[in-house]
Amino acid sequence: MTDTNLTSDVSAQPPQALHSAPMLCWFTASAALTVPQATAPVAFSLVALSILGDARLGAAMVLAMTLAQVVGAIPITRMGRGKPIASFLRILVLLRSAALAGIVLGLYAGAPFAALVTLAALAGLVNGATYGYLRALLNTLTSASRMPRALGIAATLNEVTFVLGPVLASGLGAVSPALAVAAMAVLGSLPALVISGDASMPAAPETHTTGRLVTPEILLWLTCAGAGGATIAAIEIGAVALALQFSFDPTMAILFTVPLCVASVLGGIWISIRNRASSPRAVVVQLALFSLGIGMTALSGALVPTILGAVLAGLMLAPLGTHYALVLDALAQPHRRAELFALLRTANAGGVIVTSAFLTLLPLNMALAAVAACMLVTTGVVALRTVRRGAA
CATH class of the missing domain: 1.20.1250.20 (MFS general substrate transporter like domains)
Structure with a gap:
């Protein structure tokens, strides 16, 4: 039974203090990772309003993103076995940003709404895996004794993201829905830029599943x-x-x-x-x-x-x-x-x-x-x- 002495396997590397540069980068990545989910309801509603005249149809894009996350979580995560955690995480984050950038280009090119829904699904496909690898990365950076505090800080930053995300999407969307989605792509790509280099990051082991x-x-x-x-x-x-x-x-x-x-x-x-x-x-x-x-x-x-x-x-x-x-x-x-x-x-x-x-x-x-x-x-x-x- 798990209790107040919960422990987990962590990296053999010296644990980082919560105010160290690697941990601050991890917290930044954790907060930025959820920007697309936080801003999507407002941004996609504005996209639907600009194309179809009905903001409620933005829910179709949100639903496509969410369902794709459910479908892709395990298969995409398993694709990262045997690869450096940070490197594979960067690839997933950049693929998501590329799909969101595709929505921006589609808006300017007059693409049909169905194509934008498909791109939203492609963006959501990696959401579960990105979280899985980012959270696994935390085990290589801090000790079990500091884990509750680290997770508490991450939860706080996550809530701040979900408070400010819709405000940001509303403000930028008032200028242009494409601008709101572009902000999703740019801010959502921050984890790929701030995660520490692969030199000290262990590879996700490629072992036979038992x-x-x-x-x-x-x-x-x-x-x-x-x-x-x-x-x-x-x-x-x-x-x-x-x-x-x-x-x-x-x-x-x-x-x-x-x-x-x-x-x-x-x-x-x-x-x-x-x-x-x-x-x-x-x-x-x-x-x-x-x-x-x-x-x-x-x-x-x-x-x-x-x-x-x-x-x-x-x-x-x-x-x-x-x-x-x-x-x-x-x-x-x-x-x-x-x-x-x-x-x-x-x-x-x-x-x-x-x-x-x-x-x-x-x-x-x-x-x-x-x-x-x-x-x-x-x-x-x-x-x-x-x-x-x-x-x-």
Whole structure:
């Protein structure tokens, strides 16, 4: 059973201090890696509006990018076996930027919308693998004792990216949708420029695969990550509908998204300061509070409890995300670590897809309640497992 003494295999190289140049480069790469995902909803909506006159059709490009990530996560990650981690990561990042640059060129050339959707899918195809290799790279840079703090800082920067990304896309998109997508391509390519050179970076071992990648224990935590992704997506995607439900203008969706993001940043800061993995019982409490947060948002019917629910869910996001990463780090076979981290990011994307389907097919409150039920069931399974392990 994994506990507060979670450990993982790290490189034999001397661990880098969190303020060292290699670690600062890694943090920069981690924050920049998610720029395309953070800016895509706004940027692609503006692209669809400029071509088809309907911003809602931008969701087709976002969906194509997300589905492609799910499809490509494991196959593309496996292609990197036996290759230097940093070198292969650069290739993936540059391929994604090339696909995004293709969208920019397509806009200027008057390409059909279907071609732009295809390019968005090509950009998304490597998203899972890029995260997997970037996260595996962290194991070569820092020690297990510093890992919670490093992951907390990364989670905080990730939330800042998701707060500022839509603002940047809106500002540039007001000038030109192509400019917004160009910014996605340029900023999203930063990891290829700042990752440390290959001289000191170990190659991902090319070994024969033995055993299953996903064990029941790993599946449990991937399911938790997927349920968490669904929960956060329910608030973010449903924010406009929530604003309308309370008789506000659609722009007042920020009443729900901003508190969620601020709380997520605070949760990441707390993890960074604490620099400790959560105990099994603490994880159950965090999951319960996470479930309570989405439950309040789904069922309260009043503005203040709905906002407080979003805050509660946001506060738990970074602690739980850090725990999932640490647990999977400890459970992963060293030569398949990048694959497992790619699956972790893909599980989160799967949660977003499920939530999108719920919000499309069901009334708002029913969709939110369905997500809350999924989170509650997941919490119950983890709680039961913890009780059984404690009694053993």
